[in-house]
Amino acid sequence: MSHTDPEILALRALGETAGTAGEAEHADTCPRCRSELARLAGIVELARGEGAAERLERPPRQAWDRIAAAVGVGQPPAATDGNGPPAPAARRARNRRAPRARRPRGRLAAALAGLTAGLIIGIGATAGVAQLTKAPATRVVAQIELLPLPASGQFRDATGTAMMRATARQQLMVVTLHAPRAPGFYEVWLLARDGVSMISLGELNADQTGTFIIPPGTDLRNYSRIDISLQPFNGSTQHSRTSVVRGSLPVAALGAVSPR
Amino acid sequence: MDEASDEDVAVAFGGGQPDALTLVYERFGPLVYSIALRSLGTRPDAEDVTQQVFVSAWRSRDSFDRRRGSLGGWLVRITRNKVADALRGRQREGRVLQVAGGAAVTAPEAPSDRVVDRIVLADELAQLPESQRLVMVLAFYSDLTHEQIARVLGLPLGTVKSHIRRGLARLRSRLEADGVAY
Numbered sequence: 528m529s530h531t532d533p534e535i536l537a538l539r540a541l542g543e544t545a546g547t548a549g550e551a552e553h554a555d556t557c558p559r560c561r562s563e564l565a566r567l568a569g570i571v572e573l574a575r576g577e578g579a580a581e582r583l584e585r586p587p588r589q590a591w592d593r594i595a596a597a598v599g600v601g602q603p604p605a606a607t608d609g610n611g612p613p614a615p616a617a618r619r620a621r622n623r624r625a626p627r628a629r630r631p632r633g634r635l636a637a638a639l640a641g642l643t644a645g646l647i648i649g650i651g652a653t654a655g656v657a658q659l660t661k662a663p664a665t666r667v668v669a670q671i672e673l674l675p676l677p678a679s680g681q682f683r684d685a686t687g688t689a690m691m692r693a694t695a696r697q698q699l700m701v702v703t704l705h706a707p708r709a710p711g712f713y714e715v716w717l718l719a720r721d722g723v724s725m726i727s728l729g730e731l732n733a734d735q736t737g738t739f740i741i742p743p744g745t746d747l748r749n750y751s752r753i754d755i756s757l758q759p760f761n762g763s764t765q766h767s768r769t770s771v772v773r774g775s776l777p778v779a780a781l782g783a784v785s786p787r
Numbered sequence: 788m789d790e791a792s793d794e795d796v797a798v799a800f801g802g803g804q805p806d807a808l809t810l811v812y813e814r815f816g817p818l819v820y821s822i823a824l825r826s827l828g829t830r831p832d833a834e835d836v837t838q839q840v841f842v843s844a845w846r847s848r849d850s851f852d853r854r855r856g857s858l859g860g861w862l863v864r865i866t867r868n869k870v871a872d873a874l875r876g877r878q879r880e881g882r883v884l885q886v887a888g889g890a891a892v893t894a895p896e897a898p899s900d901r902v903v904d905r906i907v908l909a910d911e912l913a914q915l916p917e918s919q920r921l922v923m924v925l926a927f928y929s930d931l932t933h934e935q936i937a938r939v940l941g942l943p944l945g946t947v948k949s950h951i952r953r954g955l956a957r958l959r960s961r962l963e964a965d966g967v968a969y
Contacts, residue, residue, distance in 0.1 A: 533956075537948075583913055591812060591816070593838045594845075732813075
């Protein structure tokens, strides 16, 4: 007899009565399925645990300052990667450092906020859940798919998405990438129509996602192409010329967003 | 891709790039701080331990071998050691107070392995993509069945089932790598 479907095992680990009677019996008698179920149930038990779920808290801001001071790292990127002249036509985002420094904090805070909201609702009524799935106070201006360049070998299966969101005050680019693990890091760029000028939005997080603030004043009707590059750890701030995926924002949608 | 994220951080850290400690701190700072806070109970002490952990991790980064274990697990071990040191330090202070004042001082207790594991689990839950995290949170902490979760979140049943299966598998492999007791 074939082993119990992993989805059924997962649901049973959660305490649901999933699967047919035969499947249930198999899960209880087959040593392999039974041990698998026990491991998964162990995770569920750990999660549900005694009392409230453990909370994750971010260390206060000064904790990092003390660490950076003690080991002498954590200088702002501009102070460490300034070797080599900038490419003539490349314009660096003026507030490049701002999105870089803020992004991980924001993402994590959002992750935790989501978790807490989920917990509260999970424990309380389910009526509020629909609220959670509603869009936040930003509106989606454009959402596009990012695809590898035709000549791409290493990254021919890579894909990505870019979603542009606008709040009353700023424009955000939410980027995801699905690409193989590679030495270096992935960096997100806005490319101008001349094919030469570009603005760096910043690095993707280790999970290949990132949310970036588009520098105010950026003319997106010109800088309408999004490019993700694989950058080596060599301190250079230039585009590595290794493009992983690209996509173009629909200029029509951007017309509605006037650059400041 | 799921394992790639922490793996990438570990690779960067092993390579000793100056930016790597920033990456490691961004990724694991909350985990380390939360374990320290839960163990020591006060924010200043938790902050001290957090600082000690990352400074010590950076200085001894050559001894980290990612073929022998995960970076998260390594940091959890350092955290537990530093917490134990801090508790011993308190005990010493307590003993001095006891000698001076004659009052009984209760010995501090390190958090159970299970508490550490639960914080590791919370850390991995926080890494999940939003929609999957919500599904897992509801699956764990609400009384909803997967069918009800699908209805409530407006997701296809198959998506919810697959989120649950993969979510559990991911939490499990994280606990196997970084957990203490699991």
